[in-house]
Amino acid sequence: MIESILPPGVASSEAFDDAAPAPLFPSEAALMASRRARRRRQFATARTCARRCLADLGHAPAPLLPGPGGAPAWPSGVVGSITHCDGYRGAVADHRARTSALGIDAEPAGPLPTGVLGLITSPAERAHLAALAEADPATPWERLFFSAKEAVYKAWYPATGTWLGFRQATVTLSPAGTFTCVLHPPPTAAPANPHYEGRWLSTPTLVLTAVHREGG
Ligand SMILES: CC(C)(COP(=O)(O)OP(=O)(O)OC[C@H]1O[C@@H](n2cnc3c(N)ncnc32)[C@H](O)[C@@H]1OP(=O)(O)O)[C@@H](O)C(=O)NCCC(=O)NCCS
Structure with missing residues (x-):
């Protein structure tokens, strides 16, 4: 599914449950040892997806540990992104020479929790969302909006190491x-x-967003 919102050639892999997680590397297992079972399963399935992406790019399996700020530390020469939410785990990656920034995000379809929209949007963005909703009430625009900002953050942070709040981004x-x-x-x-x-994608249960910037 996610490949439909990525340029051709970007490696991607996804799963809709935790049925087939690959074994973790000892460093990854140690990191997850004290975490809840749900988080361990989610982490492991996302690593399975990430290692499939690495294999597609010709890289041997490698541990994918969180680096500064939580961004996954991909092998040298690789840029990538990971997401997980209820019913979805996914990873994307590409050679850094071809892609300079990648970010993906998955969210359950449906409205945002009460009060969140005001925290993540400007008045102009809320007007934009209201116009979209009037023209197409069936699409979960607010959830897509949130997801788009998270995908951008995942593309931005590894390149800069700088925190950005939701109000420091204007999405259209x-x-x-x-x-x-x-x-x-x-x-x-x-x-x-x-x-x-x-690019974004909306299904009856999920929204997916992906940010891609060419390298070179
Ligand atoms: C980091 C953040 C974007 C993760 O999004 P989320 O919807 O909570 O969770 P997801 O499951 O989609 O993504 C989690 C994955 O994101 C990746 N991630 C975490 N921090 C990251 C960072 N700083 N940079 C890039 N990727 C990051 C990790 O791979 C993580 O999975 P892992 O822990 O299994 O490796 C979110 O928690 C956050 O802090 N947002 C606030 C900042 C923001 O989005 N600002 C918007 C301004 S543009």
Whole structure:
């Protein structure tokens, strides 16, 4: 499913349950030892997906431990992203020479919890969402909006090491299945292109977003 919102050639793998998690590397197992069973299963299935992506790119299986800020530490020369939510685990990766930034996010379809929208949007973004909802009430625009910002953050953070709040990003969703995002990073952030482009997908149970930037 996720490959439909990624450029051809980007490796991707997904699972809709935890039926076939690969064994963890000892360093990964140690990290998960004290975590709840649900988190351990989610982590392991996402690692299975990530290692399939690595195999597609010609890389041997490797541990994927969280680095600074929680971003997964992919092998040298690889850029990638991981997501999990109820009913979905996924990973994407590509050679850094071909792709400079990748971020994916999955969320359950449906409304955001009460009060969240006001925390993650500006008044202009809320007006944009209201217009989208009026034209197409069946699409969970608010959830897509949240997911798009998370996907952007996962593409942004590994390149900069800089935290960004939801109000430091302006997202514009297109009904055609694309979105743009302009970041307003703090002046102290490492210089980085603040414009991101992505694609989205909505099913009856899930929303998926992906941000991709070419490398080189
Ligand atoms: C980090 C964050 C984006 C993760 O999203 P989430 O919906 O909670 O969880 P998901 O399951 O989709 O993603 C979790 C995976 O994201 C990855 N991740 C975590 N922190 C990350 C970071 N700083 N950069 C890139 N990827 C990160 C990890 O691979 C993690 O899975 P793992 O722990 O099994 O390795 C979210 O928790 C967060 O902190 N958001 C606030 C910042 C933000 O989104 N700002 C928006 C401004 S653009």
